[in-house]
Amino acid sequence: MTGGTAASADTGTAGNKSMQKTTLIAVGVVLLMLLLVYRSVITTIVALLIVGLELMAGQGVVATLGNLNVIGLSTYAVSMVTMLGIAAGTDYVIFLLGRYHEARHRGQDREAAFYTAYSGVSHVILGSGLTIVGATLCLSLTRLPLFRSMGVPCALVILVIVAAALTLAPAILALGSRFGLFEPKRKYDEGGWRRIGAAVVRWPGPILVVTCGIALVGLLTLPGYTPGYDDRQYMPDNVPSKVGYAAAERHFSPARMNPEMLMIEADHDLRDPSDMLVIDRIAKTAFHARGVGRVQAITRPLGTPIEHSSIPFQIGLQGAGQIQNMKYMKDRMADMLTMANQMGILIGTMERVYGMMRELTDIMHDMTGQMKEMQGKMHDMRDLMYTFDDFFRPIRNYFYWEKHCADIPICWASRTVFDALDGVDQITEDMDGMVVNVDKIDVLMPRVLAEFPPMIAIMKTMHGSLLTMHSTMAGIMNQMDESTKNSTLMGKYFDEAKNDDSFYLPPEVFDNPDFKRGLKMFLSPDGKAVRMTVSHQGNPASVQGIETVGNIREAVADAIKGTPLENAKVYMGGTAATNRDLQEGAKYDLILAGIASLCLIFIIMLLVTGSVVAALVIVGTVAVSLGASVGVSVLIWQDLLGMDLHWFVVPLSVIILLAVGSDYNLLLIARFKEELHGGLKTGFIRAMGGSGKVVTNAGLVFAFTMCAMVVSDLRIVGQLGTTIGLGLLFDTLIVRSFMMPSIAALLGRWFWWPLRVRTHGTAGVR
Structure with a gap:
């Protein structure tokens, strides 16, 4: 101890x-x-x-x-x-x-x-x-x-x-x-x-x-x-105390065991992005003071800026989402090209169908005329059959009255002929209905045929638009690919370099549970005071350590100049400060x-x-x-x-x-x-x-x-x-x-x- x-x-x-x-x-x-x-x-x-x-x-x-x-x-x-x-x-x-x-x-x-x-x-x-x-x-x-x-x-x-x-x-x-x-x-x-x-x-x-x-x-x-x-x-x-110090120094430097405590006390709540920018500026300026080895604050709890907190990285992070979506977008572009190809095939099919429909319309029109002629002939034949039936009705009645007609071949055959004559009338009625429908088809077929050319034209236009859209989007996506690639690399390099010149914390960070725990460690409960832990490069209990305290005070005074914390109170304690x-x-x-x-x-x-x-x-x-x-x-x-x-x-x-x-x-x-x-x-x-x-x-x-x-x-x-x-x-x-x-x-x-x-x-x- x-x-x-x-x-x-x-x-x-x-x-x-x-x-x-x-x-x-x-x-x-x-x-x-x-x-x-x-x-x-x-x-x-x-x-x-x-x-x-x-x-x-x-x-x-x-x-x-x-x-x-x-x-x-x-x-x-x-x-x-x-x-x-x-x-x-x-x-x-x-x-x-x-x-x-x-x-x-x-x-x-x-x-x-x-x-x-x-x-x-x-x-x-x-x-x-x-x-x-x-x-x-x-x-x-x-x-x-x-x-x-x-x-x-x-x-x-x-x-x-x-x-x-x-x-x-x-x-x-x-x-x-x-x-x-x-x-x-x-x-x-x-x-x-x-x-x-x-x-x-x-x-x-x-x-x-x-x-x-x-x-x-x-x-x-x-x-x-x-x-x-x-x-x-x-x-x-x-x-015992010196033995304890010696044991600790085998694992930790004197600077780590004897840090300085820097506290900034303001007149307002510091838990917002704008004040975090000032706090990080103070921490950064203090860190760059001669003789300082590390500064731990809410914006740099481990002594270095919070990971991914630079503006270039956050810009690159926005591009990272686009990069993740780029594959899906390229797949959809390939689907668009496939759709255009299928549409081209469909247009060819439609043109062929249009040709066949045109022939079918002509055939249908001829068939309608023929069926009308057949309808007339059927009516004439029915009239003749009615006349025949009128003259042979007594004989016909005999065939139906004869009880043993079925046993008499000539009787049954004659009776069958007269039954068939009755079916002609039904056929004529069915023919009349068929002629009406065929006549309607004959009217509709030209109309349907007339719709094919505009439809084919529209499909050709859509096909051309799809190809144009694919070509345009392909160029745009290539540009996006190049731009997002550079922005991501820029953010990556800023992160690797631990560059803290463009620090920023977005508002949503304050809802992060880990960041909330950090706020409890580095800020007072009312949020009006923030503390920082400053470690020296050398031994704090030395003349150089004492000079470092003056350097830190000057750095903090320069950092808060012209900021919302300009009138804040600055306190410093620790081995070197004492x-x-x-x-x-x-x-x-x-x-x-x-x-x-x-x-x-x-x-x-x-x-x-x-x-x-x-x-x-x-x-x-x-x-x-x-x-x-x-x-x-x-x-x-x-x-x-x-x-x-x-x-x-x-x-x-x-x-x-x-x-x-x-x-x-x-x-x-x-x-x-x-x-x-x-x-x-x-x-x-x-x-x-x-x-x-x-x-x-x-x-x-x-x-x-x-x-x-x-x-x-x-x-x-x-x-x-x-x-x-x-x-x-x-x-x-x-x-x-x-x-x-x-x-x-x-x-x-x-x-x-x-x-x-x-x-x-x-x-x-x-």
């Missing part, structure tokens, strides 16, 4: 586990450094006891307020509170013990040495503490919760440590000094630092040039700084907190030193130290180790170094001001000799304590600690020891403007 929530939980768990290890290492570093400085187990143990009590008190206050929900806490805030508390507490103890040892070496008794130490460093501790408190409180002005959550906790722990350093530490020092517990174990030697001070006074210009050259090493590396935004790269490899907000927020917070811290540091330095120029020099050298130290950290982590500095490291390091980096300069300037009675140059050499060792020891302890954070399982904590540690080393060994003193020596009495100081004192160099 993995994801943002799991990663946050694992980060907290890893931070809590490594906090104990980091604290032990830091305590070990402080113990070793104090043993090297004081060569006394008792002094070291008491110093650690003081630091431990101060830290426990500070952490207790912070934890109590956090538990009461008065202030917020984060994993990084807890780590920074611990490291900052240990380092600052140790520094203040070193300041106090160092000045006490110096006074003892100068021959003062224990009580006088205590008062000298307290009066000499109390204002420095207070000014230093207030500087750190003010600078860390400037984090509360920031917008990012990650920075804001560190401001109050760090300020509170420093306030507690300053209060303890001004009360508890002096009390323990006063009590222990009565029993001789804090006596210096080795001879106090200022010779080395006095020689450095003398060299700076003698050659301030060359030394300033050399120190500026050293600073340029870091400053020239700074432009190549590339912040890292992938939090997983800074987590331990064995945490990192872009973090980048802009960090830049804003760094500028805000940096300017506020510099102004606050300037005011505090001005109050302590009373010199505008001295305060400006301190602030300026701190700024140079910041740039150089961050550049060196970039050189080590990014260029040598191949790991980008987390975006969170530089802003926070700058704020902490702004606060802490001025402490050592403040101690030096305060000591310089204290020695001004001996003259500028003499007082400067004395100040370097008296404070050099103490300040260097304090700076080294602070730096190595912060560098101890590198053992943390969270690489962000390690980067933060090493960056601050490198800054402190650079500030202690270069800026405080050479750069700032050389500037003060070059400026001379103008360094103390508007204060009036004597160039030459009445006392010699001690």
Whole structure:
């Protein structure tokens, strides 16, 4: 299981586990450094006891307020509170013990040495503490919760440590000094630092040039700084969420697992063809933005345009129906030709029938005449038979009266003849009826015959029309075949090319069940908002991914310009979008907190030193130290180790170094001001000799304590600690020891403007 929530939980768990290890290492570093400085187990143990009590008190206050929900806490805030508390507490103890040892070496008794130490460093501790408190409180002005959550906790722990350093530490020092517990174990030697001070006074210009050259090493590396935004790269490899990410990355790219969500919110329903055109235009323009790998929207749910949604394909699709019907149309054209051929045969048959009918009409006409003649003859024969019957009726009656006529041959034969004579009358009547019908046929036959020529002419016309129609339709169908073939190929090629320049969704698509499911996925229930999933070409959690967000926003703004969605609201979220907000927020917070811290540091330095120029020099050298130290950290982590500095490291390091980096300069300037009675140059050499060792020891302890954070399982904590540690080393060994003193020596009495100081004192160099 993995994801943002799991990663946050694992980060907290890893931070809590490594906090104990980091604290032990830091305590070990402080113990070793104090043993090297004081060569006394008792002094070291008491110093650690003081630091431990101060830290426990500070952490207790912070934890109590956090538990009461008065202030917020984060994993990084807890780590920074611990490291900052240990380092600052140790520094203040070193300041106090160092000045006490110096006074003892100068021959003062224990009580006088205590008062000298307290009066000499109390204002420095207070000014230093207030500087750190003010600078860390400037984090509360920031917008990012990650920075804001560190401001109050760090300020509170420093306030507690300053209060303890001004009360508890002096009390323990006063009590222990009565029993001789804090006596210096080795001879106090200022010779080395006095020689450095003398060299700076003698050659301030060359030394300033050399120190500026050293600073340029870091400053020239700074432009190549590339912040890292992938939090997983800074987590331990064995945490479950990172293991889960690694398993997922074996199958999916980081871009697929960390897409951006682009949402367009309009004031009307977007579920219509016209708005779909605009939505696809937005998706297409966003897809063509530099750095975008894929855009999924309702018009391209799989990252490519919906299949067959181009206008050429839809035009070709209309031709596809014609192509499907073309075979049937060609078959019907063949039937038409067959019909024409059959009609030609029918016309020939009709012409032959017409010839036969003409002959039949003539025959019928002749036969009608003959039948009329026969009818007349039949009437004549009937009349003759009637006459014969009248004359032979008595004989005929005999034949019918004779009972035995059937037995008499002549009788029966004669009787049969007379019966036959009776049939002539029936035949005559039938002949009359036949003649009437034949006469009608004789009249109708010419009429029927007269209909044949027009009928044949019409059939010939139809035959010619069919042939003409077939010829015309054949040409038209050939043209249709060619035109539909091209349109279909055009649509096919547009589909294969995934060309989205001519997208269109017809209204009937909105009734499609699959499209309705897509609408539910990509559009809000009221249809007024549409979302798109944007995948990067590279890693979203990178500088390139952040730049891609800007490209997408510009592309969307251009896409909706002049469309019905011109006034729509555009929202974007995701890994890269969040990192872009973090980048802009960090830049804003760094500028805000940096300017506020510099102004606050300037005011505090001005109050302590009373010199505008001295305060400006301190602030300026701190700024140079910041740039150089961050550049060196970039050189080590990014260029040598191949790991980008987390975006969170530089802003926070700058704020902490702004606060802490001025402490050592403040101690030096305060000591310089204290020695001004001996003259500028003499007082400067004395100040370097008296404070050099103490300040260097304090700076080294602070730096190595912060560098101890590198053992943390969270690489962000390690980067933060090493960056601050490198800054402190650079500030202690270069800026405080050479750069700032050389500037003060070059400026001379103008360094103390508007204060009036004597160039030459009445006392010699001690």
